[in-house]
Structures are given as C-alpha cells and as structure tokens.
Amino acid sequence: MKVVVVATASDGTIDHADLTAKIEQHRDALSCIMITYPSTHGVYDADVREVCDAIHAAGGQVYIDGANLNALVGLAQPGLFGGDVSHLNLHKTFCIPHGGGGPGVGPVAARAHLAPFMPGNAADPANGESGTPISASRYGSAGVLPISWAYVKLMGGQGLTEATKSALLAANYIASRLNDFFPVLYTGEGDSWPTSASWTCASSRPRPASPPRTSPSA
Numbered sequence: 001m002k003v004v005v006v007a008t009a010s011d012g013t014i015d016h017a018d019l020t021a022k023i024e025q026h027r028d029a030l031s032c033i034m035i036t037y038p039s040t041h042g043v044y045d046a047d048v049r050e051v052c053d054a055i056h057a058a059g060g061q062v063y064i065d066g067a068n069l070n071a072l073v074g075l076a077q078p079g080l081f082g083g084d085v086s087h088l089n090l091h092k093t094f095c096i097p098h099g100g101g102g103p104g105v106g107p108v109a110a111r112a113h114l115a116p117f118m119p120g121n122a123a124d125p126a127n128g129e130s131g132t133p134i135s136a137s138r139y140g141s142a143g144v145l146p147i148s149w150a151y152v153k154l155m156g157g158q159g160l161t162e163a164t165k166s167a168l169l170a171a172n173y174i175a176s177r178l179n180d181f182f183p184v185l186y187t188g189e190g191d192s193w194p195t196s197a198s199w200t201c202a203s204s205r206p207r208p209a210s211p212p213r214t215s216p217s218a
C-alpha cells in the first residue's frame with residue numbers, strides 16, 4: 001500500500017478540498033484513512049463525520065487512531081464519528097506506565113463487518129480463533145491489564161469524564177503558559193480561557209485565541 005498525506009487547513013482541521021481531490025485521484029485504489037482524533041496538535045475537527053462519509057462513499061474504511069483518547073473519554077465516541085476500527089493505548093489513557101519499552105497492550109475495537117479480518121490466536125483454531133496472531137502470547141502482556149481495570153473501577157464513568165476535562169484544561173493551561181516561548185500552531189475560535197467552572201463539552205475547539213496571563217498561583 002502507498003500512504004497519501006491529506007493536507008491540513010489553516011485552522012488545523014482536515015483540508016476538505018484536498019481530501020476530495022485525493023479521493024478522486026485514488027478512488028480506484030482507496031483502502032482507508034487514518035485519523036488521529038483529536039489531532040496531535042489538539043484540534044477537534046468538527047467536520048470529522050463528513051470526512052468519514054466521504055471515505056465510505058468512495059469504498060474506503062476509517063481508522064481512528066486512539067492515541068489521544070484521554071481527550072475524549074466520557075465526552076465522545078469514535079464509533080459515532082464514523083470510524084470502522086480504532087485502538088486504545090492503555091498506556092496513554094488508562095494508567096499503564098508509559099516508558100521502559102513496554103509492555104504495550106490494549107484493545108482494538110472494530111465494527112461487526114470487520115470481525116472476520118481481526119487478528120486471532122493461531123494456536124487455538126478449534127476455539128474459532130484462527131488467522132494472524134496479534135501477539136506471541138494469547139492475551140499479549142495481560143499482566144498489566146489489572147492496572148487499567150482498577151483505574152476504571154476506581155474512577156467510574158463520572159470520574160473518567162472529569163479526568164478528561166481536567167486533562168483538556170491542563171493542556172490548555174500549559175499551552176497558554178508556554179505560548180510566549182513556543183509557537184502554538186492552532187488556537188481555535190474561542191475568545192475566553194476555559195476554567196474548570198466554566199468548561200463545557202460543547203466546545204469543539206477548546207484552545208482559545210487569546211488566553212489571559214495569570215500567575216501560577218492564581
């Protein structure tokens with residue numbers, strides 16, 4: 001397969017004109033699109049559904065990169081964007097230590113039509129698990145999974161949602177504090193700084209344009 005990069009618009013979202021052109025150019029061979037959501041620049045593309053629809057209309061599939069799921073948990077569902085398959089990095093969102101070379105482990109979620117193509121356990125075909133194994137051992141590095149389990153159980157749904165909001169607020173705070181020293185490429189459309197009291201989930205682009213400067217103690 002060949003990777004084709006779709007351009008980024010000036011606000012950090014997916015450039016629709018370029019996407020349309022690339023779809024037309026590669027329609028006969030189009031396999032899928034991979035979308036990191038929100039993007040690594042922190043942009044929530046409010047038109048992501050149209051992007052998914054356009055790919056599906058051209059016969060392609062949509063992979064939602066779950067690496068930034070800690071900015072979505074409790075607030076949005078990748079499956080509702082139009083994604084067909086997504087992975088969750090437990091070490092990025094669900095408390096697994098991030099470093100030391102692993103172990104990396106996490107679920108890959110797919111829509112039902114992709115089930116026959118999911119990796120299985122070649123060692124146990126009698127159990128209906130045939131195909132290419134995703135890891136050498138049956139459940140991968142299963143020893144770390146109780147960490148995520150305990151984290152989810154301790155936090156609960158509301159706690160996880162609060163953690164997401166807190167992470168968004170903290171990321172915006174750091175971006176604001178470092179803005180004079182490091183360029184922040186995309187700042188969204190807001191004109192006021194969200195506080196923990198005023199934050200709502202309705203903002204599709206949470207990074208404000210002109211955050212006020214405050215002292216760390218404020």
Ligand SMILES: Cc1ncc(COP(=O)(O)O)c(C=O)c1O
Binds near residue numbers: 036065068
């Ligand atoms: C956007 C994005 N996708 C995927 C990955 C891969 O994550 P990992 O190899 O740690 O599971 C990263 C890692 O930083 C990432 O930033």
